[in-house]
Amino acid sequence: MADTVRTLSALQGLLADNTNRAISPQDLRDAVISGIGFCYGRAVATSQALTADDRVIAATGGAGGITLALPQASTVPYKTYTVVKTDSGAGAVTLDGYGAETINGAATYALAAQWNRVTVWCDGSQWIILNAG
Numbered sequence: 001m002a003d004t005v006r007t008l009s010a011l012q013g014l015l016a017d018n019t020n021r022a023i024s025p026q027d028l029r030d031a032v033i034s035g036i037g038f039c040y041g042r043a044v045a046t047s048q049a050l051t052a053d054d055r056v057i058a059a060t061g062g063a064g065g066i067t068l069a070l071p072q073a074s075t076v077p078y079k080t081y082t083v084v085k086t087d088s089g090a091g092a093v094t095l096d097g098y099g100a101e102t103i104n105g106a107a108t109y110a111l112a113a114q115w116n117r118v119t120v121w122c123d124g125s126q127w128i129i130l131n132a133g
Helices: 008-015 025-035
Strands: 041-044 056-059 066-069 080-085 093-096 108-111 117-122 127-132
Touching: 056 066, 080 093, 080 108, 108 117
Parallel strands: 041 056, 056 080, 066 093
Antiparallel strands: 080 117, 093 108, 117 127
């Protein structure tokens, strides 16, 4: 049987409570394959909310720009996201903190040029930039 890469939320649901020993050997293999050496990533070209399963986002800002909404910090403590602007269009890729939450003290953070990138980390109440360029 082939191994299956599962989303983080699917793994958490599967592994959360195994008191009845319901995890099969294949489920365990899938958990290992999903958690080791796999980077959840996707490409986006429209404004949208990031999910708890996202890790790496290749974003296209186009001519008008897009906004990527970070989740509420209290729901994803210790989470990191890396966002890269992959196109040369004039529109920025902007990260937006949830409500009044901040990114290094600011409400938003914009990637304006092609190949600009940022990695943000959540401490449970705000977003902190770990790396940018």
